[in-house]
Amino acid sequence: MSESDKYPAESGRRRFVKGVVGGATLAGVGVLGTTSINATTNASGAGGGSTQAYAIENVAGPAPRGMPQIPIEIDDEGYIRGVWPEVQTVEQNGVEVQLAQTQLGGTTYSSEWFQYCGVESYEGLDPTYESDNYFRSGSAPPYAWQQESKSEGDRFNISDFDDYETWGNGIGEAGIGKPAAGNWRSQDAEDVIPVQMIRSERIEEAAQNNEWLNASTSQGVIAWLNKCTHFCCVPGYKTTGSSATFGGANAVYCQCHQSVYDPFSVVQTLFVARPRPE
Numbered sequence: 245m246s247e248s249d250k251y252p253a254e255s256g257r258r259r260f261v262k263g264v265v266g267g268a269t270l271a272g273v274g275v276l277g278t279t280s281i282n283a284t285t286n287a288s289g290a291g292g293g294s295t296q297a298y299a300i301e302n303v304a305g306p307a308p309r310g311m312p313q314i315p316i317e318i319d320d321e322g323y324i325r326g327v328w329p330e331v332q333t334v335e336q337n338g339v340e341v342q343l344a345q346t347q348l349g350g351t352t353y354s355s356e357w358f359q360y361c362g363v364e365s366y367e368g369l370d371p372t373y374e375s376d377n378y379f380r381s382g383s384a385p386p387y388a389w390q391q392e393s394k395s396e397g398d399r400f401n402i403s404d405f406d407d408y409e410t411w412g413n414g415i416g417e418a419g420i421g422k423p424a425a426g427n428w429r430s431q432d433a434e435d436v437i438p439v440q441m442i443r444s445e446r447i448e449e450a451a452q453n454n455e456w457l458n459a460s461t462s463q464g465v466i467a468w469l470n471k472c473t474h475f476c477c478v479p480g481y482k483t484t485g486s487s488a489t490f491g492g493a494n495a496v497y498c499q500c501h502q503s504v505y506d507p508f509s510v511v512q513t514l515f516v517a518r519p520r521p522e
């Protein structure tokens with residue numbers, strides 16, 4: 245991992261985003277204007293480069309930016325899956341590369357959103373990796389409700405979240421939203437892509453007046469790639485009691501170096517996606 249990937253030159257950008265979204269109320273979807281980044285992508289590989297993604301906002305700690313959202317859809321039986329666009333061949337810098345990319349909710353949603361922290365080399369991030377794209381429970385979920393009702397590999401159903409308006413686990417306030425942790429596009433793969441989702445009334449309400457959230461969430465469920473943009477740990481929403489010490493009891497907290505992300509504040513973020521290995 246290069247230094248530029250660990251510490252993208254974004255301090256100026258973050259101030260700009262803060263200025264746009266202010267107190268980061270939900271649906272305060274900031275829109276970036278022109279900005280510059282001085283990190284360049286010079287490693288060989290497929291895709292990568294300057295990428296603008298929607299992300300849950302980083303609100304405290306050393307992380308340089310938010311974690312990218314995974315748009316979701318809920319099938320006819322209520323099972324929740326991440327959207328993986330059709331694979332396209334596009335030309336970038338005179339080179340043809342394969343990308344899973346589509347127009348969604350007024351933006352370009354692309355597999356490049358997830359190309360950081362080494363995830364760019366995971367099998368599941370290969371645009372052509374065969375997957376049904378359902379989120380699945382892992383072997384050691386951090387929530388009691390999941391430990392009691394899910395086995396490894398089980399899919400999540402919207403009915404798993406029926407008590408989302410009241411759920412709590414003693415960390416922070418109850419009733420904000422019900423979380424689940426799992427993985428995506430990782431069956432039979434060596435590396436597991438960690439995801440987290442929350443079903444929340446806040447998301448439901450915000451999606452009513454926001455084109456992006458309306459397209460990328462469903463029935464109050466929002467999901468994101470759960471890889472801290474600082475040094476790539478796996479954070480958690482209400483998974484660590486000590487999060488309260490750092491203002492993260494009602495947010496997503498990374499216990500490695502105390503970064504906090506607000507899952508109810510979605511912002512656009514610009515970063516340099518790493519190329520996938522060829």
Ligand code: FES
Nearest residue numbers: 472474475498501
């Ligand atoms: S805060 Fe450092 S890895 Fe998350």
